[in-house]
Amino acid sequence: AGRSGHFLADGEERHRVAILPQIEASVQAEFAERLATASLLARMRTRLAMRREIRRRLKTAASTRALY
Numbered sequence: 001a002g003r004s005g006h007f008l009a010d011g012e013e014r015h016r017v018a019i020l021p022q023i024e025a026s027v028q029a030e031f032a033e034r035l036a037t038a039s040l041l042a043r044m045r046t047r048l049a050m051r052r053e054i055r056r057r058l059k060t061a062a063s064t065r066a067l068y
Contacts, residue, residue, distance in 0.1 A: 019058070019061055020054075023058060027054050028050070
């Protein structure tokens with residue numbers, strides 16, 4: 001795996017897997033107060049918004065144009 005000077009066929013996926021926990025934690029922290037005070041329906045909507053935000057941040061952080 002990943003020796004200097006070599007490209008990785010699955011480099012983009014490895015990058016996404018590596019940064020996902022940090023992005024998830026950040027989004028959870030940002031939405032925590034809203035979740036704590038929300039009704040059941042509002043919690044469901046908030047969790048959907050959280051998933052969208054996680055996907056958006058992953059997309060911007062792991063460019064498909066980067067070389068891995």
